[in-house]
Amino acid sequence: SQKIEQNSEALNIQEGKTATLTCNYTNYSPAYLQWYRQDPGRGPVFLLLIRENEKEKRKERLKVTFDTTLKQSLFHITASQPADSATYLCALAGYSSASKIIFGSGTRLSIRP
Amino acid sequence: EAQVTQNPRYLITVTGKKLTVTCSQNMNHEYMSWYRQDPGLGLRQIYYSMNVEVTDKGDVPEGYKVSRKEKRNFPLILESPSPNQTSLYFCASRKDREQNSPLHFGNGTRLTVT
Numbered sequence: 001s002q003k004i005e006q007n008s009e010a011l012n013i014q015e016g017k018t019a020t021l022t023c024n025y026t027n028y029s030p031a032y033l034q035w036y037r038q039d040p041g042r043g044p045v046f047l048l049l050i051r052e053n054e055k056e057k058r059k060e061r062l063k064v065t066f067d068t069t070l071k072q073s074l075f076h077i078t079a080s081q082p083a084d085s086a087t088y089l090c091a092l093a094g095y096s097s098a099s100k101i102i103f104g105s106g107t108r109l110s111i112r113p
Numbered sequence: 114e115a116q117v118t119q120n121p122r123y124l125i126t127v128t129g130k131k132l133t134v135t136c137s138q139n140m141n142h143e144y145m146s147w148y149r150q151d152p153g154l155g156l157r158q159i160y161y162s163m164n165v166e167v168t169d170k171g172d173v174p175e176g177y178k179v180s181r182k183e184k185r186n187f188p189l190i191l192e193s194p195s196p197n198q199t200s201l202y203f204c205a206s207r208k209d210r211e212q213n214s215p216l217h218f219g220n221g222t223r224l225t226v227t
Contacts, residue, residue, distance in 0.1 A: 041220070093212035094212060100158065103148075105153055
């Protein structure tokens with residue numbers, strides 16, 4: 001069955017360092033991969049989308065890579081700040097509008113001052 | 114402000130007592146969906162709707178009903194709630210049926226069924 005795995009352990013990073021989160025998937029050939037941020041008590045908020053034919057996407061301090069051979073996406077936050085502390089979810093989607101969007105269970109990131 | 118609004122935010126009920134969780138979006142989005150979020154399981158889709166009067170089952174539809182009579186509203190109905198439906202529920206919408214459109218989520222409804 002289709003499966004997404006994200007770091008189950010929380011990630012603790014010193015402020016100013018680069019945080020790297022991993023999203024691995026199996027039994028799926030996604031057309032798109034999305035990353036969302038979720039704060040406690042709030043709904044997920046969309047951050048970035050990368051297509052299967054794109055290797056890398058950037059937005060301000062965020063960078064996402066997508067390796068369809070390894071079936072993996074890496075999500076980087078450079079110059080991390082305490083305000084970046086949150087849970088980050090990855091999600092996969094196919095081309096068809098009828099295909100499911102599958103979410104990972106998320107990685108909790110804590111940035112310590 | 115563009116948003117997805119869910120009500121209530123918190124709900125405690127007893128087994129078998131019918132309830133409805135409302136969801137409304139003000140962005141004229143075609144697509145709406147309901148998810149439940151449980152620890153370690155991620156977001157799982159309950160039902161979705163591509164447009165008015167069009168609804169389809171997601172991964173975990175048992176015990177739930179939905180309706181889409183108007184574009185902006187997509188209520189989730191639990192006819193006879195059971196304790197295994199205790200969860201955090203999110204409504205989401207997106208502009209159209211295209212999978213490269215981002216989802217916009219409400220702030221969730223935490224449901225406890227005793």
